[in-house]
Amino acid sequence: MEGLGQWGGTIIYLAVFFGIIYFLMIRPQQKQQKQRMEMLNSVKVNDRIVTIGGMHGRITKIKDDVITVRIADKVEVEMEKQAIGRVISNKDS
Structure with a gap:
């Protein structure tokens, strides 16, 4: 477990970074795609x-x-x- 010392912090930062990317970029794009499909299906x-x-x-x-x-x-x-x-x-x- 002591071998993770330096890498443990890096892994945490990467996880936080990817979490932020998901909520700032991927999630809104999925929401827009869902709204577009609803619009196309309702014409x-x-x-x-x-x-x-x-x-x-x-x-x-x-x-x-x-x-x-x-x-x-x-x-x-x-x-x-x-x-x-x-x-x-x-x-x-």
């Missing part, structure tokens, strides 16, 4: 969205992980659900 037809590419549109169809978005009159595009950047409104208007 529905007629929601107004902005894609990660910056296009604005309204969801017209949802099929599994593919959505159809109307970006202009008579112009609809299919894209992955993961391409949704944010939901602008959940109202039918």
